Amino acid sequence: MPEPAVSVPKRKRTPLVPVLVGFALAVPYYFIFDLHPDGAFDLLSLVLAFTGGIYYGVALREGSRRRLIGETLAGGALTVMAALALWWTPLWLAVGFAAHGLWNLAHHTGAVKHGIRHWFPPMHAAWEWAIAAMVVYFTW
Numbered sequence: 001m002p003e004p005a006v007s008v009p010k011r012k013r014t015p016l017v018p019v020l021v022g023f024a025l026a027v028p029y030y031f032i033f034d035l036h037p038d039g040a041f042d043l044l045s046l047v048l049a050f051t052g053g054i055y056y057g058v059a060l061r062e063g064s065r066r067r068l069i070g071e072t073l074a075g076g077a078l079t080v081m082a083a084l085a086l087w088w089t090p091l092w093l094a095v096g097f098a099a100h101g102l103w104n105l106a107h108h109t110g111a112v113k114h115g116i117r118h119w120f121p122p123m124h125a126a127w128e129w130a131i132a133a134m135v136v137y138f139t140w
Contacts (some may be wrong), residue, residue, distance in 0.1 A: 052076065101129045
């Protein structure tokens with residue numbers, strides 16, 4: 001008689017490696033800030049605005065009216081924060097990146113449905129929070 005199949009428990013995925021990768025990817029920005037702070041703020045403003053722009057594409061792809069409105073508002077908010085960082089104070093970058101890091105955690109915990117790989121939200125959140133910390137550090 002054949003032995004009954006034993007189910008192997010799924011290994012719980014830890015976000016430690018993606019988080020460490022996210023922090024490591026933020027390290028070069030420290031040197032960019034150190035060498036050319038104004039250029040670093042400009043570059044990060046572009047990154048935040050492009051991040052906001054991605055939301056418009058996601059909204060069009062998803063198709064539902066509710067998702068279209070939500071993604072458009074979120075993308076618009078990131079784009080406005082990027083513009084405010086250029087025109088008013090770079091601290092808006094810290095606000096934008098920190099807020100988007102929280103949004104990434106909402107994706108990681110399953111509070112928001114998405115079609116991205118499981119490792120991306122914690123990696124991106126770690127990168128964004130490291131960048132937000134650097135912006136605050138180099139602004140003051």
